[in-house]
Amino acid sequence: STAQIGVTGLAVMGSNLARNFARNGFAVAVHNRTASKTEALVSEFGHEGTFVAAASAKEFVDALERPRRLVIMVKAGDPTDAVIREFAPLLEEGDVIIDGGNAHFEDTRRRERELREQGIHFVGVGISGGEEGALLGPSIMPGGSKESYESLGPLLEKIAAKAADGTPCTSHVGPDGAGHFVKMVHNGIEYADMQLIAEAYHLLRAVAGYSPAQIADTFRTWNRGRLDSYLIEITAEVLAHTDAATGRPFVDVVADAAEQKGTGRWTVQIALDLGVPVSGIAEAVFARSVSGHADLREAARGLGGPEPTALAPAEAEAFAARVEEALYASKIVAYTQGFHQIRAGSQEYGWDVDLGAMASLWRGGCIIRAAFLDRILAAYDAEPGLVSLLADADFAAEIGAAQDGWRSVIATAVTQGVPVPAFSASLAYYDALRAERLPAALTQGQRDFFGAHTYRRTDREGSFHTLWSGDRSEVRTDG
Numbered sequence: 322s323t324a325q326i327g328v329t330g331l332a333v334m335g336s337n338l339a340r341n342f343a344r345n346g347f348a349v350a351v352h353n354r355t356a357s358k359t360e361a362l363v364s365e366f367g368h369e370g371t372f373v374a375a376a377s378a379k380e381f382v383d384a385l386e387r388p389r390r391l392v393i394m395v396k397a398g399d400p401t402d403a404v405i406r407e408f409a410p411l412l413e414e415g416d417v418i419i420d421g422g423n424a425h426f427e428d429t430r431r432r433e434r435e436l437r438e439q440g441i442h443f444v445g446v447g448i449s450g451g452e453e454g455a456l457l458g459p460s461i462m463p464g465g466s467k468e469s470y471e472s473l474g475p476l477l478e479k480i481a482a483k484a485a486d487g488t489p490c491t492s493h494v495g496p497d498g499a500g501h502f503v504k505m506v507h508n509g510i511e512y513a514d515m516q517l518i519a520e521a522y523h524l525l526r527a528v529a530g531y532s533p534a535q536i537a538d539t540f541r542t543w544n545r546g547r548l549d550s551y552l553i554e555i556t557a558e559v560l561a562h563t564d565a566a567t568g569r570p571f572v573d574v575v576a577d578a579a580e581q582k583g584t585g586r587w588t589v590q591i592a593l594d595l596g597v598p599v600s601g602i603a604e605a606v607f608a609r610s611v612s613g614h615a616d617l618r619e620a621a622r623g624l625g626g627p628e629p630t631a632l633a634p635a636e637a638e639a640f641a642a643r644v645e646e647a648l649y650a651s652k653i654v655a656y657t658q659g660f661h662q663i664r665a666g667s668q669e670y671g672w673d674v675d676l677g678a679m680a681s682l683w684r685g686g687c688i689i690r691a692a693f694l695d696r697i698l699a700a701y702d703a704e705p706g707l708v709s710l711l712a713d714a715d716f717a718a719e720i721g722a723a724q725d726g727w728r729s730v731i732a733t734a735v736t737q738g739v740p741v742p743a744f745s746a747s748l749a750y751y752d753a754l755r756a757e758r759l760p761a762a763l764t765q766g767q768r769d770f771f772g773a774h775t776y777r778r779t780d781r782e783g784s785f786h787t788l789w790s791g792d793r794s795e796v797r798t799d800g
């Protein structure tokens with residue numbers, strides 16, 4: 322038993338993660354259901370470090386020093402359960418199973434509970450950064466017991482991305498499913514970020530009249546400011562790319578139907594269960610869904626409405642500056658909603674997640690890495706119990722300064738018939754929260770009318786019902 326860690330499941334993610342461990346000086350046992358992949362990995366990359374190729378589950382487990390640490394990197398869902406069933410009987414008390422796949426956090430909670438009975442630590446780990454991140458340094462979100470992090474943490478800190486200040490982009494998120502939950506919300510925010518960027522692109526194209534190459538330049542400029550982020554950077558690259566076959570902008574030859582693997586949808590489903598308004602994330606998920614409904618779009622082809630007309634070049638630049646403000650303000654709302662969801666999940670499941678630490682570990686390696694996360698970290702440093710990012714004085718001031726542009730861009734989009742569901746849902750969230758009175762009072766009246774659901778009053782304690790079908794007098798219903 323010579324390996325400090327093992328990786329089973331050697332498709333692209335598992336292979337790259339194993340190589341990352343090896344390149345950082347750890348001896349890694351490697352195993353895959355189809356053994357030829359194990360041999361291929363070792364023959365191609367064996368020179369990068371110390372690999373121990375294991376042909377069977379037994380060999381794999383025997384290769385690991387105790388307490389064993391073994392990473393499962395297989396397709397999420399039933400394959401993960403199958404692998405756990407295969408390995409668990411071979412393990413001993415105190416061993417740690419790490420699931421690095423994109424598991425649903427409820428599955429992680431179940432697996433953790435079941436394995437705990439056997440004395441095995443089960444650690445669900447969210448890993449972001451794609452293939453390249455897995456190899457060069459991902460953002461790592463480990464759940465599971467505190468005790469398991471003591472044994473695992475030093476290895477993860479070594480292979481994780483580092484933020485600009487050198488901090489490893491990993492820390493113990495919280496017990497059982499906390500890591501996979503936070504990874505899920507990360508992906509939800511990623512959906513919102515991407516949709517907001519797409520809406521900015523759409524407006525620059527249709528209203529500012531910019532070409533994809535000009536928009537690439539605009540994004541490059543924005544990437545040197547407060548929007549500095551991986552997603553803005555790659556957006557510029559995609560927009561500047563020319564299709565080799567046709568010589569046209571790449572973005573014009575790609576079918577405009579966005580696909581999804583499910584983590585954005587999970588974020589919204591769980592947000593509904595927790596009662597957290599994540600309207601920006603939800604609109605991003607729905608926008609992909611709308612784009613994919615070829616039948617609905619075909620049936621709506623002839624519907625009337627304005628055709629966007631491009632602004633005169635002299636006005637386009639000022640418009641683009643307002644789009645930047647709309648994008649930034651909406652981005653603050655997307656993160657406000659995402660962090661609210663983490664706070665709510667943490668309360669619901671008793672995880673005690675440190676929100677500032679989550680902002681910190683997203684600063685490098687992951688898809689939503691951005692200069693902006695330093696600002697969120699600073700907000701939670703100043704006030705760890707912050708109820709909402711919008712309650713932070715700096716964010717409130719920034720969104721206040723951006724809001725004229727934000728409103729005017731949405732007004733223009735509506736007038737010109739350009740759909741901006743995430744921009745406008747974000748602004749609606751902002752306006753709803755700051756409203757003195759909401760029409761929810763009327764909603765309560767309607768509910769009391771048709772269902773005797775009762776209401777509370779602004780001037781007295783208690784719960785009340787109006788006798789709508791009688792003399793409309795009011796009765797107190799709570800004794």
Ligand code: NBP
Pocket residue numbers: 329330331332333334335353354355358394395396397399400403404421422423424448449450451452
């Ligand atoms: P895949 O998700 O494509 O899974 C392929 C691996 O699963 C192979 O090693 C395969 O073994 C193994 N496997 C399957 Br399928 N069923 C199995 C079973 N019943 N028993 C044992 N092994 C089984 O690989 P991936 O794209 O590298 O992703 C791995 C995990 O990482 C997934 O959960 C994914 O969601 C997650 N993730 C992916 C990314 C990304 O950017 N791709 C990022 C972050 C997280 P075989 O070789 O014998 O078929």
